[in-house]
Structures are given as C-alpha cells and as structure tokens.
Amino acid sequence: MKAIVHDQSGAADVLRLTERPVPEPGPGEVRLRVVVSGVNPTDWKTRSGGFGAVPGTEAVPNQDGSGVIDAVGDGVGGLAVGDRVWVTQAAYQRPGSGTAQEYTVVPVERVFVLPDGAGFDLGAAVGIPAGTAHRALTVAEDGPTRLGPGALDGRVVLVAGGAGAVGNAAIQLARWAGATVIATVSSDAKAALATSAGAHHVVRYGGGADVAAAVRAIVPDGVDLVVEVAAGANAATNAGVLKPRGTVAIYANNGDQPFDLDVRAYMGLNARLQFVLLYTVGWDKLRAAGDDINAAVAAGALRIGEDAGLLVHHFALDQTSAAHRAVEDGATGKVLITVADA
Structure with a gap:
C-alpha cells in the first residue's frame, strides 16, 4: 500500500511517499481503508519534533481521517466490516498508524461511526478541531x-x-x-x-x-x-x-x-x-465528545465548506508535504488529503 512516512523530524520535506505492507488488526483494533486524511497544526508540530514525536521511528503523519472498516480484530464490538467511520488520534503513541496512508490500524475506542448523510470530508475534518472545541465548551x-x-x-x-x-x-x-x-x-x-x-x-x-x-x-x-x-x-x-x-x-x-x-x-x-490538549484528556471524555459531535453532525448543526464558514483545501496523497506546509503557513480553513476514492 502507499503511505507517507518520515524517519526524522524537520520541515515538510522530510515526508516521503513509499510502500508499506498492509497491517493486520490485533485484539480490540480495526483496520480502516482510509478515504480522506485531515491535517491539523498538531500534525506538523509533531513532524517537527514537538509533542508526540518518537525520535528514530518511521512515522506516518496525521491524526484524523475517515474511511471504511475492512477488517476487525478479536473482541471488537459495535463496529463491523463495511462501516463508514471517522477516526481521531490515530497516531498518538502509535507512530505508524497515522492516516496519511491507504490502510491503518487503530484501537476501537478511537473510531466513530460516520452518521448517515455525512461525507468522508466532514468525517476527516471533525476529529481534533471539534474535539478541542467540545472540550473547551465543557470545562x-x-x-x-x-x-x-x-x-x-x-x-x-x-x-x-x-x-x-x-x-x-x-x-x-x-x-x-x-x-x-x-x-x-x-x-x-x-x-x-x-x-x-x-x-x-x-x-x-x-x-x-x-x-x-x-x-x-x-x-x-x-x-x-x-x-x-x-x-x-x-x-x-x-x-x-x-x-x-x-x-x-x-x-x-x-x-x-x-x-x-x-x-x-x-x-x-x-x-x-x-x-486544553486532547492527547491527555482521557478516553472517557473523548468518547463522550465524539458522541456529541456525531449528534451535531446528524442534526446538520456541524458542517464544513464556505457556507458553513470553513473553507476546505484539497490535496492528493503525494502532495502531503504541500498540505503540511499549507497548515504550517496558516491557511484559513481546513486542509484535507484525498487518499482514495470513496
């Protein structure tokens, strides 16, 4: 499968496109066929050597994404092959599980079913931004x-x-x-x-x-x-x-x-x-936030696009370096990477 990786910290130029084996999910994990990967400031900061970086490890960037579950590990309940989902903190303490690749494996608690009618772009856009907003509004x-x-x-x-x-x-x-x-x-x-x-x-x-x-x-x-x-x-x-x-x-x-x-x-x-920093807030609060975010999405109260006040900028997987630079340079709105066709 195609994946974006880096094995050193630095500017966006450290990111490169390569081939990696398709991973297998373990107990309590699901494998996601990634459709869209979201880019947040935390992603370029981690790539640059900030919070969450693991020196000397080949890492795949980007915490947020959306796609379709195509395999589940033992003990997984509530999710099934074929489910449309969004994921957040995919790479936290799991450097190889970022969403800038065609398939990723993540723990089930980081995965949320995408509400009916919600597109993959929206799914890849809500994770860290909406999770951070939810936390800020509930403290x-x-x-x-x-x-x-x-x-x-x-x-x-x-x-x-x-x-x-x-x-x-x-x-x-x-x-x-x-x-x-x-x-x-x-x-x-x-x-x-x-x-x-x-x-x-x-x-x-x-x-x-x-x-x-x-x-x-x-x-x-x-x-x-x-x-x-x-x-x-x-x-x-x-x-x-x-x-x-x-x-x-x-x-x-x-x-x-x-x-x-x-x-x-x-x-x-x-x-x-x-x-407010989502990485250390606790999964009980993140699960609750995800459920509330999904309720807002289902109600049509949380949207993306210019008519919702959030400009969207699209990049291809092989343009991940440019996508990171756009966020680092302060692009207004949301930067998304199209990994595969829906």
Missing part, C-alpha cells in the same frame, strides 16, 4: 459536561479566531447548544466566515481596536466562557470581558506572545483558566 465550573440542544442556554461564549478550524467548530457547537456566540477575527473576509458559521456577533481585532470595549458594548455583563487560541496576546482582553467565575479555555498560543497574567484581575474575577 466551565458551573457549565455542562456534555453538549446538545439547550446545554448552553443563557450562556455567552466568546470564540477567539472564529475563522479557524477549532474556532469554526466552537461557533457551530456553541450555537447548537443554545449559547450567544461572539467571534473575534482579523479581517472582513474572516468576519464573513464566522458569520456563516453561526456567530451572532463578530468583532474585528488589530489596528488599535479595543476588543474588550466592543464586546462589552454587545454584552455589558460580560461573557461566561472564552475559547482561546492566542492566550498571550489576549490575556488582558479576556480579563476585561469575563464575568465573575467565568472560564478561559486555552487550546493554543498563536503568535507565541508571552502569557503574562494580571493575577489581581483574574483573582478578583474568581476566573478559571483551563488548558
């Missing part, structure tokens, strides 16, 4: 641990970076769950995307804009929860918009600005600062 002290219609009724959610993949999923899931959603973006084009995703209000940042004042003009009492992609750059803004006992769920620090806190301000708010 507030007095908030829900699961998402569904009504779960966030009466809450105000501020989504920083509303045109990105996680931001888009956060907007859609929060809107589905009943929240009032405010998104921040850096351009008019991104504002249009956040609006298409379902944000009730969009605030531009940059150019000296006072984001905190703009948010307070919309919701004078402040926001309950911030889904944060640039913790350092937005630390002061978040302190200025958060309600007492509010939560900032931090899943990235884009821009790498130092995360300097005004301790007195956050302490006065009794604020919760919650860091």
Whole structure:
C-alpha cells in the first residue's frame, strides 16, 4: 500500500511517499481503508519534533481521517466490516498508524461511526478541531459536561479566531447548544466566515481596536466562557470581558506572545483558566465528545465548506508535504488529503 512516512523530524520535506505492507488488526483494533486524511497544526508540530514525536521511528503523519472498516480484530464490538467511520488520534503513541496512508490500524475506542448523510470530508475534518472545541465548551465550573440542544442556554461564549478550524467548530457547537456566540477575527473576509458559521456577533481585532470595549458594548455583563487560541496576546482582553467565575479555555498560543497574567484581575474575577490538549484528556471524555459531535453532525448543526464558514483545501496523497506546509503557513480553513476514492 502507499503511505507517507518520515524517519526524522524537520520541515515538510522530510515526508516521503513509499510502500508499506498492509497491517493486520490485533485484539480490540480495526483496520480502516482510509478515504480522506485531515491535517491539523498538531500534525506538523509533531513532524517537527514537538509533542508526540518518537525520535528514530518511521512515522506516518496525521491524526484524523475517515474511511471504511475492512477488517476487525478479536473482541471488537459495535463496529463491523463495511462501516463508514471517522477516526481521531490515530497516531498518538502509535507512530505508524497515522492516516496519511491507504490502510491503518487503530484501537476501537478511537473510531466513530460516520452518521448517515455525512461525507468522508466532514468525517476527516471533525476529529481534533471539534474535539478541542467540545472540550473547551465543557470545562466551565458551573457549565455542562456534555453538549446538545439547550446545554448552553443563557450562556455567552466568546470564540477567539472564529475563522479557524477549532474556532469554526466552537461557533457551530456553541450555537447548537443554545449559547450567544461572539467571534473575534482579523479581517472582513474572516468576519464573513464566522458569520456563516453561526456567530451572532463578530468583532474585528488589530489596528488599535479595543476588543474588550466592543464586546462589552454587545454584552455589558460580560461573557461566561472564552475559547482561546492566542492566550498571550489576549490575556488582558479576556480579563476585561469575563464575568465573575467565568472560564478561559486555552487550546493554543498563536503568535507565541508571552502569557503574562494580571493575577489581581483574574483573582478578583474568581476566573478559571483551563488548558486544553486532547492527547491527555482521557478516553472517557473523548468518547463522550465524539458522541456529541456525531449528534451535531446528524442534526446538520456541524458542517464544513464556505457556507458553513470553513473553507476546505484539497490535496492528493503525494502532495502531503504541500498540505503540511499549507497548515504550517496558516491557511484559513481546513486542509484535507484525498487518499482514495470513496
């Protein structure tokens, strides 16, 4: 079978197309014929030697994907050959199981049945972005641990970076769950995307804009929860918009600005600062998130494409290096690799 591999860390050029034997599933595992592989920032960061990298090991990149089960190992229940599925964290602690190959074997707990009517592109796009968004939306002290219609009724959610993949999923899931959603973006084009995703209000940042004042003009009492992609750059803004006992769920620090806190301000708010990384959150929470994500997909509340506020960029398997470079260079939207025909 065709596979993309790398045996050293570095730039996207370390990725190469090769042939590997088709793997066999062991107990509690399924083999997936991959149709689409999703690329996330975590994939190029791992390839570059970051969290999850295993030095000296031939690795196959990409954690998310979708396809069809074509073999199951002993003890597998609830899934069968022929099932259309999506998978997330395929390569976590399993360097050879990434989705940038024609077949991969993964533990059954990482696999979710793709709802009827949902395409393979959507299946490959939801894993880490929607899982991260779900976690961010369910960590507030007095908030829900699961998402569904009504779960966030009466809450105000501020989504920083509303045109990105996680931001888009956060907007859609929060809107589905009943929240009032405010998104921040850096351009008019991104504002249009956040609006298409379902944000009730969009605030531009940059150019000296006072984001905190703009948010307070919309919701004078402040926001309950911030889904944060640039913790350092937005630390002061978040302190200025958060309600007492509010939560900032931090899943990235884009821009790498130092995360300097005004301790007195956050302490006065009794604020919760919650860091979000799916790799160590626990499979019980990830399974719950996957079930809620599937419910949103089945309800038509979680979509991709320009009309859903998430641009999609397609690459072929032999263009995986270019796909990684696109994500690393900050492509707006979702990068997908078509591995095989559906």
